[in-house]
Amino acid sequence: MRTVVPGTRCSLFLVLVTLLVFSNLSNAQMSASLLGSVVDVQGNPLSGVTLKLLYQGNVTREIEVSTDDAGKFSRLGLQQGSYEVTAQKDGFDVETMSFSLNVGRRALLTLTLLPEGARRMAELARSEEVEDPRESAVRAALQAGAAASLAGDHQEAITLFKLAVQTLPECHECHYRLGRTYAQLEDYTNAEVALERVLEIDPEYAPAYRTLAVVYSAQQRFDEAAAVRARAAELTSAS
Structure with missing residues (x-):
């Protein structure tokens, strides 16, 4: 007859749960996360902005995210390193920003989009030359x-x-x-x-x-x- 030691199954279950938790923690610590927002020049949140993250590491990798109704965006599980983000929305100038991510850290970005053509108009206003x-x-x-x-x-x-x-x-x-x-x-x-x-x-x-x-x-x-x-x-x- 097979003898089952009391508490053995419970102990094995706890061990498996512990291993799973530590595995998830390890994965989280080996990656980085990005949180951000996109606003207009008045500071109002912009929804539906397309953002493309270009990873500048050993391989070229492009990741696309978009802002929600509150103008927020996020991406978890990113590889550490240098990135370039490009934000685009109809009616606004394209905005580009470079940033870096570190393992186990969270980066916070805020991008401000100018109305389409605003940057060009500002340059003309500052210049008196043709x-x-x-x-x-x-x-x-x-x-x-x-x-x-x-x-x-x-x-x-x-x-x-x-x-x-x-x-x-x-x-x-x-x-x-x-x-x-x-x-x-x-x-x-x-x-x-x-x-x-x-x-x-x-x-x-x-x-x-x-x-x-x-x-x-x-x-x-x-x-x-x-x-x-x-x-x-x-x-x-x-x-």
Whole structure:
């Protein structure tokens, strides 16, 4: 006859529950979370804003979230590292922000969206000089390219960013957006060329170093990736 020791089943159950709890705690401690809100210039919450999180780590990863009726958004279980978030809503200018996440920590972000065209109008109001028509064309190309990229049409974005580069060859932001889009398409050769051009124009442009680290890592050039990632961290901490 099989003998069951009193309390054995209960003890086993408690052990399993304890292991499950510790496993969940361990997973939570190995990831990071993001909480945020999006408001207009009056501080009113904006619902239905599309936010795309671009992870700048060893692999290019894009995560999409949106704001709720209270203008809030959140994402749990994110990998630590550097991110770039782009917020878009009809009737407003596209807003981009860079941030970092640390293991076991929660980041809080607040993005303010300007009415569509407001940034451009403010720039005109501050300037008494007649704007170079090339700059106006480049700005339009960058905005259209950003919108195409958010819509997932990366080839159209590349066409527009190339147009911006051809119009204003010394525009480091134009080369950067072109290189980043190539990286999203895993065209690492062209991405590297564009990003290195960025650093020729502006050797202290940290986002280019971060994206270049992604490109190098994807090609298993880990020493080079570590070097440019360290340079990006150095520039970020100094700013």
